[in-house]
Amino acid sequence: MPSHGRRPSIGRVAELAGVSPTTVSHTLNGRRPVSAATRKRVLEAIELLGYRPNALARGLRTSRSESIGLIIPDITNPFYPMLARGLQDVLGPAGYHEIISNTDGDRALERSAVEQMIVRQVDGIAFAVFHTHAEDLLPAIDVGVPVVRLGGRLVQEGVDLVHSDDEGGAAEATRYLLDQGYDRIGFVCGPRAEGPAAERVAGYLSALAERGVAADPELIAHTRFSRAGGDDGTERLLALPRPPRAVVCANDVMAIGALDAARRRGLDVPGELAIMGFDDIEAATLVSPRLTTMANPARKIGQACGRLLLDRLSGALTGPATETVVPARLVRRQSA
Amino acid sequence: MPSHGRRPSIGRVAELAGVSPTTVSHTLNGRRPVSAATRKRVLEAIELLGYRPNALARGLRTSRSESIGLIIPDITNPFYPMLARGLQDVLGPAGYHEIISNTDGDRALERSAVEQMIVRQVDGIAFAVFHTHAEDLLPAIDVGVPVVRLGGRLVQEGVDLVHSDDEGGAAEATRYLLDQGYDRIGFVCGPRAEGPAAERVAGYLSALAERGVAADPELIAHTRFSRAGGDDGTERLLALPRPPRAVVCANDVMAIGALDAARRRGLDVPGELAIMGFDDIEAATLVSPRLTTMANPARKIGQACGRLLLDRLSGALTGPATETVVPARLVRRQSA
């Protein structure tokens, strides 16, 4: 084990092994042949000194940092850790590390996060914020850093897009209910159908249309994106003269609220009211009955993003921005 | 907006502003006075060129990367995002970024993560893995990188320790039940009381002792750390000739299992059986009745870790390793 003082440099290794720094460099990253004898001496010297390369120096020289920036609202929201993991699934083995920046959805923070990533010379950026204006990404594009936007629907020049199939997923959920003979199906939606929720209503509507079931506007309850909101919205639907016997909710948290409403009314789920959620959060398996839901493929989205970034970095993918849609998956449990 | 080609360097800014690179450097990080007129010219040049400093070059020169490494088992486990956020709460404003490495608890991965962090020249490491051997951190200590271990109880030379007060928290939970008149209180524990669970049983026992209540070994159910485990353990307790009327569980997931057991037996919670959890996971508010539990202060732990790191880095703190215990907080809800 090495002593103290400054960490040993490639030069000291070279010295000890009696070769040039060039040779040490090459035995380390094999860009040119090194004789077995030399390699052995170098490796021994490395071992002896406890030498480790300096990624900063290497990055400065090669102008690649082998790190990618992940800009998200809040790592505390369970969707994002999954995303991060997916990214790491593909980027990790390729030698990249992730630098994560939380913005709390604050526009100023988002912009400064992009700046920071450029300063830190990241090789790519994964940007997972819904409500940003396209121009916030311009600095990165300008500098030539590949950017992938996660979620949202904003198509932007120079920015690849990856998102889940919210519309298709909601359609599938609705079809699943339709297939079981329900014909009056409610939808518990957010205040104004913003973001993914808009797509999800669209999917609900299209599934209905596709099966020739008339959509009844009364059956769409606008409410808050929360457990209490899901409760209220469901309550309102249930109070209708001709209440639905099945509801699909814009997300799992609202579906858990729907469960509350059913319980309060003494309704058996799914016997008297079938409930479907969306996202498949951890709590979906923790409530009773367990939630039947559409899994929001966060990890898969992260993986797709990683692959995209890798392809851009290697030059395997060039040309205009692409759009990747990752399907949501039906998870049958007990509530529907 | 700048054109293309290589990103502008400090030299190009200097050129354009008609000053030396040194002056540009100093107007940027204010280590020495710069005349107002000069500063203005420099700033204009920066603006004009769209100049951004290169963190790699700076880091190489100063041998500080302004980043810290966070090594955890799995960012997908909700405890760790909270930790990460807490770290960022204090490190972010100080200009540090986090590099996160997931190890899945794999020893080889943990070791290589430490190596990677050193290679990337992180200024500090937060290491949140229970079952590692002390020697895995030696490379970092050897190189002089401050390391803080999160969780666990392993006191190690050169490694500051921050963990939650599992023992005190469990004692408080038990006391809370005792105060409500329960005298036969069960404890639903893990297989062999390993990790934090060991401390939690100890807290349970000490609260009992403190109040002069005899501990009945029958009332400690050893089972798996899972929802099903919590269900089984509680079931076993309930099947006793003199069953407890209150149980504290080693964690919330198990407490949710205890809820299952109560529901199956038609027991009112908390009327006929009071249930306490530990951790305050998100799902604790999602089940019915909502879980009364001890909040595991992940974010506070992260913050404490950040402060420690900052103090070590600034030299405000020197000397032997410290131990910081962060108290758990009682969260009264419905289940007890």
Added chain:
DNA sequence: TTGAAAGCGCTAACAA
């Protein structure tokens, strides 16, 4: 199969 030399972009003595 190997080396010498230059330079990535920055900061910090030292000097003026």
Added chain:
DNA sequence: TTGTTAGCGCTTTCAA
């Protein structure tokens, strides 16, 4: 108040 110079540790021509 400002500039000159050297060098952080590495990779990469170019040359042998």
